[in-house]
Amino acid sequence: MHSPGRPVGCAAWVRAKETLRLNQLDRKEMNIDVRRLPLSHAALWVGLYIATGILSGQFNVATATRAPYVWLPAGVSLAAMLLSRSQSSTPLAFAFALVQSVLSHFGGRDIPSSLVLGTLAGLSPLVASAVVRWMQVPLEGLHLLRAVVVAALISAILLGGGGSLYFAMFKGTPFMLPFGEWSAAIFVGVCISAPLLAVWAQVRPKRSVRRNGPREMVGSIAFVTMVALTWWIFEGDTADWFDAAGATLPIYLPMFCVVIVATVGGARGGTLAVLVLTLICLGYTARGDGPFASQSASPALSLFQAQLYVGMSAMLVLIVHALHDGEAKAYAQAERWRTELELALAGSALVAYTVDPRTQVVQWRGDVERLIGHAAELLPTVEHILARVHPLDRERLRDHWNSPAPAGASAPASLKFRLATPLAPDTWVEFVDQGSSLSDGNGHTAFVAGVWQRQPVKAA
Template identity: 30%
Template structure:
């Protein structure tokens, strides 16, 4: 039976349809998340006049814009607008009011993200935290200004309280949702590597402790019964969030903040938790107090994970640089060393095992290295390293040919190119140099072995 032959034009059309479907799948998913978290935010807010105290879709919008290339923003923005219009229709809001709300919330966020993406720094590490704060603070304040001015002009609501609640709800929604979505959207399962087992178990214990201490702070009387405290237990989840961020990185820290936020919002909507009790003593709003608390938790996790990521990247860069230097030294048949005259120790860079056939640990002391040198050259090399002191500049010192006598009796010629670093009083501080080997001698030695 013959396989069917496909027309090249049909294959091109099929590929184009796949690309279009893939380009629409992500915007549809973002719009669905926007609608779901918008519905949840309205449920947690309850009834309100101008603006609610929780608005998690602000984080969905910023995450979608940050993770989507600018060339693909049009279908994304259209679907986000549609999700907000549908959400307003379910809430029995006027269509034109929802359109203005979309322009204010989604449009301002798009402009803020576009401006930050034009900045000449990468969106990773501490730069990501800075970019996220620039987007969050800028978009929330500008959007709040337009919203508060509109409600003040049309409904006579106070300007400053409306601006404060609007901006804080957007900012906290961005700080809670964006780190979770930005970090986990780039997750790839790997067969090897990743977190060490001990760090994973300690991180898991810390993550469980976040849930346990959140329950203790928001829905338990044990803290009051055992320790005779109430509000202070709200600091315990922050401590364990910091541990999770240190052990699991940004993804774990963002996930722990999201879990804490979910538990806190649910308990607060049920009239439980220290913030509800705090409001009974003051005239503030429980959701507003809670949002400040969650914003601090999110910023704590972001800063710790960013510092951890920056440090890991620095270590990776150093390891890569060291590997490149080691490879270059090996290919050029060289060893680089530095001598500590006080401790009589030598630190080597390069492939000692490949060039000399000896483990690097056997050449850590000056005496062991000099034993490897030919007896007729030992005194000259020791004097060059430790005793030589001339009035001339050390930069013009000539290179020194010498010989190495290996354990198998093979003699290898080498050239020492070294310089000494001295204090103003003439005392020796350090000796640094290079050994360069003859390729023919090394090749002959390998062939004899």
């Protein structure tokens, strides 16, 4: 609402109010309660768990310990509990336990082993999500990185350690080797699938979003290049040639492209790029192709190395997302402060200024043209301002700005002066300057700051 005396058509006032409204909407979007998202439906989560379980089964190889080397469902179950209401965690844990028991039994394990693995599959994400909630970290920026790493470690220890301990006690298998392999698969699986679901589950359509064509073009080119490079590097003949030549540098090129995609496209583009990289890398490695597959290494070791490769790519995306999100939040906060300052100045019929004592350059804030009568571009320096001040007031205003602030002063000094109107240079309008110089702490003037207020009575 406009207060009395404020012109309804004030462009700065309307623009500032609209910017503040958009900023408030952005804050609501950044602080949305992800536990109320529609993806919390149990049937959808169970379907994703089964799909990623079947997909992971296509990559795994048979070993003596029968520990999985690729297990993406660990991230699905964790994301389900983090993105759902806390009251839904226990029913989801039961659902995942039941589904995992069935998958394990179909995978060739006996009923007791299947029940144990199902119980661990439901318990580990339940404990991990409870710890993340207890830490009270939002699923965005640097907090997302911390939440994923903590949850991945807990899931890897509980699920990998629990399964290895059970088979060591009741099946006579070694403990440490399956524990390391199983825990690595769980950790990498969480780092790949949990961030992907977390960032894409929070997608909300925005109105009138300004598209950055060149930026999107760079992201698209980097994504296509990443896919082409990964396919070329992991293709059988190319991988054999690299292996014979002893070249390892090309395998880092897809990671470089993934970082570019994450920088340009944000967390959504980065996690999607990691998912595609994972499918290509693990698919070729499980088939016996690619730089990680060799005659001297076992299929299990090859998959383990490929897991570390895609896991490192996933961590790089999370780090880039954290840095990018921190920069975006700082920019948004600065923009909100600027908007609120503009609103405060417009509501008080004031304009604010700062003067650099070294360059004599003046920076204005507020609706300068409406309140002063001159555009801010016409008053860029102290000399340009003084040229429009009444001759009898020029030196007074100059001295006012050059004088150091009195020691112990509780408020800036006030000075009345007259300024020429743009259409009638011989007609003067009276203003009050309330400002003073600010010290840099070493006895020197850092800059001069203050506000101007127009007086209702014109000076003759």
